[in-house]
Every structure is written in structure tokens, then in C-alpha cells.
Amino acid sequence: MKIVSMVCPNCGASLHVDADQNNLTCNYCGNSLYVDDEVKHIQYDNAEETGYQFEKGRQRAQAEAFGVNQQTARMNFGQPPNKRKTWLWVLGWICIFPVPLTILMVRNQKLNKSVKIGIIAAAWIIYLLIALSGGGSGDNKDTSKLNTESSTVEQTTDESAIDNFIADINKSEDINLEYVEDFIPSDEEGEHYRTEFRLYAWKNSTGKSYKYGDSTVDIIISSGGVIQRIYMDGATLEQCENMIRYASSLLDSTATESDIQEAVDYVDEYKAANGYYYGKLGLIVLGHGDRGYEFMLKHGL
Incomplete structure (x- = not known):
């Protein structure tokens, strides 16, 4: 049995009737109705288009709602959520760059294991060398003092x-x-x-x-x-x-x-x-x- 939806022309009530039924009575106002083939034809032909438009409208509404949420996030935080942590990554690269590099290498699926290990090891070695060179500033002062003393000796000589x-x-x-x-x-x-x-x-x-x-x-x-x-x-x-x-x-x-x-x-x-x-x-x-x-x-x- 196929059901056709239609509206009562007398009271405007929504009716659901059997497509094979030609005569019916409105359950709300008692008005007698005649359902001809043209009404059935319109209902059947527009069923697919109506469903398509409904689904399209539903998706548009979701997209608009998502856009509103994105705009609200920008207003509340001053920048898109996916960029809010950029400065943290920059700070990480400056101060402890081997850590984010190690994370990226572990997550990377395109590089083989040996290449990943080589890159990670090189990054940590460079980081340690920089740290050790920075720690020798006191030695540099002593060396500078020694050079000054040596210069004085040379001048005397x-x-x-x-x-x-x-x-x-x-x-x-x-x-x-x-x-x-x-x-x-x-x-x-x-x-x-x-x-x-x-x-x-x-x-x-x-x-x-x-x-x-x-x-x-x-x-x-x-x-x-x-x-x-x-x-x-x-x-x-x-x-x-x-x-x-x-x-x-x-x-x-x-x-x-x-x-x-x-x-x-x-x-x-x-x-x-x-x-x-x-x-x-x-x-x-x-x-x-x-x-x-x-x-x-x-x-x-």
C-alpha cells in the first residue's frame, strides 16, 4: 500500500491517504474529498526532488551552524582554534627543538625507521653541543683574561x-x-x-x-x-x-x-x-x- 500526503483544502489539515483510494473524508472538519490521478502524479514525481532538497537544506543548515560556531570561536579567542598553539610550537623549537622533532618523526609514516632514528639522533647531538658551548661562557671569560695577560707580556717583550x-x-x-x-x-x-x-x-x-x-x-x-x-x-x-x-x-x-x-x-x-x-x-x-x-x-x- 502506498501512502500519499496532501492538505485538506477546507481546513488546511495534513492528511495521509491510500494512493489507491479516490474518495476520503477529512478527519478534522469532515469535508469529503476526491483524490484524482493528477494529485497522485504530482506527489510521486516530486518525492525524490523533495527528499533531495530536504537533505540539501539539512546539510546547509549544519554548515551555517558550524560557520557560526567558528566565528564565535574567533571572537572569543582572537584567532582560529587550530592556530592558537602555534607560539607553543615555536617556543618548543627554539628551546627544546629535539622534542617536537622527535614527535614528528615518530608520527611520520612515510620515512623508514632507520632514517627517523638518524634524524632524531642528529637533532639531539646538535642540541647537546649548543648547550655545552653555552655553558662554557665562564671559561671564555677566563680565556679572555689570559689573553689580556698574554698581550701585556708580548708588549713588554x-x-x-x-x-x-x-x-x-x-x-x-x-x-x-x-x-x-x-x-x-x-x-x-x-x-x-x-x-x-x-x-x-x-x-x-x-x-x-x-x-x-x-x-x-x-x-x-x-x-x-x-x-x-x-x-x-x-x-x-x-x-x-x-x-x-x-x-x-x-x-x-x-x-x-x-x-x-x-x-x-x-x-x-x-x-x-x-x-x-x-x-x-x-x-x-x-x-x-x-x-x-x-x-x-x-x-x-
């Missing part, structure tokens, strides 16, 4: 080396350098300033000034304690030759006696030397006998 250099020069009968003062080569206001001292190479250098007879001798020392250059102002030609003869071997141990003598002979013959090189040394002698000579002996070619 370098100072002794300069004193030894002057002592060796003064052993000769021809040279006697008398200490005058220390100076800073890069000081543009200083009386010992020279044009080349404006370069960065002289920034941390120090200088010591001496008297050699009537001439001035300026010795430039690098931050590492190495004698870089020897200058003489107003020197005689003999003083220039003596400085070449006695200072060359002290500045450059590779300079042979033959090299040094050739440099002395060259200056004696030409009364000048502009860019004369021997061993690892460079020599400049410019000027005139009456006015005195400008002398420069440098190391480090």
Missing part, C-alpha cells in the same frame, strides 16, 4: 726588543742614539707627523724619537712590536751610510754583508737613493750636503 735594537745600534763607534720622546705617528698635530701617516696602516703604530748628533731619528713601531721604518731629518751623508751599515742587518736578517755594502757604495756614489731595494729593505736618501739629507729605511717588502 716588544718593548725589550726595541731597547735591544737601540743597544745594538749604539754598540758601534759611529752611532749614538739618545732617546728624546715617544709619539703617535697618526697624530696630525704632532711635530713628528708625516704625510704617509694618514694611512690606516699607521693607525695603531707607535713612535720613538732620538737624537743622532744634530739630526733627528724617528723609529716607527707596529702594534706587534716590529720596527717598520727609520726616518732621519737633516742627516749628513755619513750618518745615512752608517745607519745603512748598522741597522740593515738588525731589521732584516736575510740582508747579506754584500747587499749592505752595495747599498752603502750606491749612496756614496750618487749621493741619493730613491727606491733602492736590497733584501727585504727599501731605502730613500734625498737632499743636499749643505741642507742635510732626508733618510728613510723601511722593512717589509
Whole structure:
């Protein structure tokens, strides 16, 4: 038996009747009704569409209700629920990154077991190395202090080396350098300033000034304690030759006696030397006998 739903045209009541029954009476108002084939046809044809629309409407209502709930969650918490724990994961990666990595590796079904173990082991090793390196900050302070003390010792040793250099020069009968003062080569206001001292190479250098007879001798020392250059102002030609003869071997141990003598002979013959090189040394002698000579002996070619 097939049942057809219809509405009483008199009172509007909902009626359920047998599809094979043509005459019926409304149970609510007593009105007699005639059910023809057209009514049955409409009921049967629309049954599937009605069911489809009903189910579609039900699903839409659920979706709308879910959307309202999502919107409410955003209003209450300021962000979607699935993102609320993002900062926790970031903090975990920064502070204890092997833990979340281990969890991800265990849950990952695409990687084989050996690869997972390798990644997890590497992560923990890196984490432990970082932790151990951070714990050694106190040791670094001690090392820094030790380096400072070592630097002081080196400076003292370098100072002794300069004193030894002057002592060796003064052993000769021809040279006697008398200490005058220390100076800073890069000081543009200083009386010992020279044009080349404006370069960065002289920034941390120090200088010591001496008297050699009537001439001035300026010795430039690098931050590492190495004698870089020897200058003489107003020197005689003999003083220039003596400085070449006695200072060359002290500045450059590779300079042979033959090299040094050739440099002395060259200056004696030409009364000048502009860019004369021997061993690892460079020599400049410019000027005139009456006015005195400008002398420069440098190391480090």
C-alpha cells in the first residue's frame, strides 16, 4: 500500500491517504474529498526532488551552524582554534627543538625507521653541543683574561726588543742614539707627523724619537712590536751610510754583508737613493750636503 500526503483544502489539515483510494473524508472538519490521478502524479514525481532538497537544506543548515560556531570561536579567542598553539610550537623549537622533532618523526609514516632514528639522533647531538658551548661562557671569560695577560707580556717583550735594537745600534763607534720622546705617528698635530701617516696602516703604530748628533731619528713601531721604518731629518751623508751599515742587518736578517755594502757604495756614489731595494729593505736618501739629507729605511717588502 502506498501512502500519499496532501492538505485538506477546507481546513488546511495534513492528511495521509491510500494512493489507491479516490474518495476520503477529512478527519478534522469532515469535508469529503476526491483524490484524482493528477494529485497522485504530482506527489510521486516530486518525492525524490523533495527528499533531495530536504537533505540539501539539512546539510546547509549544519554548515551555517558550524560557520557560526567558528566565528564565535574567533571572537572569543582572537584567532582560529587550530592556530592558537602555534607560539607553543615555536617556543618548543627554539628551546627544546629535539622534542617536537622527535614527535614528528615518530608520527611520520612515510620515512623508514632507520632514517627517523638518524634524524632524531642528529637533532639531539646538535642540541647537546649548543648547550655545552653555552655553558662554557665562564671559561671564555677566563680565556679572555689570559689573553689580556698574554698581550701585556708580548708588549713588554716588544718593548725589550726595541731597547735591544737601540743597544745594538749604539754598540758601534759611529752611532749614538739618545732617546728624546715617544709619539703617535697618526697624530696630525704632532711635530713628528708625516704625510704617509694618514694611512690606516699607521693607525695603531707607535713612535720613538732620538737624537743622532744634530739630526733627528724617528723609529716607527707596529702594534706587534716590529720596527717598520727609520726616518732621519737633516742627516749628513755619513750618518745615512752608517745607519745603512748598522741597522740593515738588525731589521732584516736575510740582508747579506754584500747587499749592505752595495747599498752603502750606491749612496756614496750618487749621493741619493730613491727606491733602492736590497733584501727585504727599501731605502730613500734625498737632499743636499749643505741642507742635510732626508733618510728613510723601511722593512717589509
